[in-house]
Amino acid sequence: AGQSFFASAATDGTVQFNNGMREGGPENGQFFKPGKTGKETATDTHRIWLNLTNDKGAFKQMLVGYVDGATNGFDKNYDGATFDGNIYVDFYSVNNQDKFTIQGRSLPFADTDVVPLGYRTTIAGDFTISIDQADGDLASQAVYIEDKTTGVIHDLKAGKFTFTTAAGNFNDRLVLRYTNKTLGTGDFEDTENGILVSVKNKVIKVNSARQTIKEVTIFDVSGKLLYNKKKAGTTELQIPNLQAANQVLLVKVTLDNNYTTAKKIIFQ
Structure with a gap:
């Protein structure tokens, strides 16, 4: 076919090419010179x-x-x-x-x-x-x-x-x-049900009933990062004085077992 290609090497040395490396295939019809159809091995x-x-x-x-x-x-x-x-x-x-x-x-x-x-x-x-x-x-x-x-x-x-x-x-x-359900064991589902995110008087409160909170991140709906708290190390986290207008916010909560969920709140 006369196709060109690039080769990269993991180490220095000599590269040798031979006909034993040649792989034929039936999808070579874009070239004008006719030839024999090569054998193609089926791959799963x-x-x-x-x-x-x-x-x-x-x-x-x-x-x-x-x-x-x-x-x-x-x-x-x-x-x-x-x-x-x-x-x-x-x-x-x-x-x-x-x-x-x-x-x-x-x-x-x-x-x-x-x-x-x-x-x-x-x-x-x-x-x-x-x-x-x-x-x-x-x-x-x-x-x-x-x-x-x-x-x-x-x-x-x-x-x-x-x-x-x-x-x-x-x-x-x-x-x-490839599924539309959050992956994890039944314990993860219970953990998700044990996470409560609420807001009152512009104070956001995150509670976890079964696991320690590892990290809390807050975004607006455009994806802009507004707040991030790493190594929270608690089952209850309060976030006062967040600099944000009245809007829908997304609160991403990660627990110590690395389970992550996101909750929507109306910040006002």
Whole structure:
């Protein structure tokens, strides 16, 4: 076919290529010279491509694929790190703090799997995440985006997900998932029911009945950070004198067992 390609090496040395590395395939019809159809080995693959866009033309695509040979760790033959070459926006999955435009994950596919997503933007405003294509089991599997800032779990198969963001880097806001229920054991569900967020006379109170509060973060609906308290170390936290106008706020609570939930309040 005469295709060009790049190669990168983990160590110094000599690179040798030979015909034993050649892989044929039936999808070589874009070239004008006819040839024999190569043999192609069937691979168990389930992939989904997601696009991040805005109405000004910003665009970035990423891929998550469940494939034979991949693991949920780093695999040099399956995982592709983001080059972050777009000056306006980047979109990727996150695995052990690494950012991947392409991430291979292990088989068998299970709908309990969750994949953290991250993005970087120099533009504040509305962005949209949509499915470009999906194959294998993911063509028929339900697919959701969880927005931990707003507490929304959106069905991507039903339509695009639009959210508002400030400019910056966000690696812990979005999650790709395949069920619309918060993951965890029954104890986590009880823990969530034991969290109470209330506001009175512009004093926000966070109570946890069963676990110590680790961190509390407050955003406005545009995603702007208004308050952050790390290492709270208490089951009751009061937040007076928050500098915010009368509006809907999102209170993100993380417990010592790392369970996280987001609650909406009307601050007035």
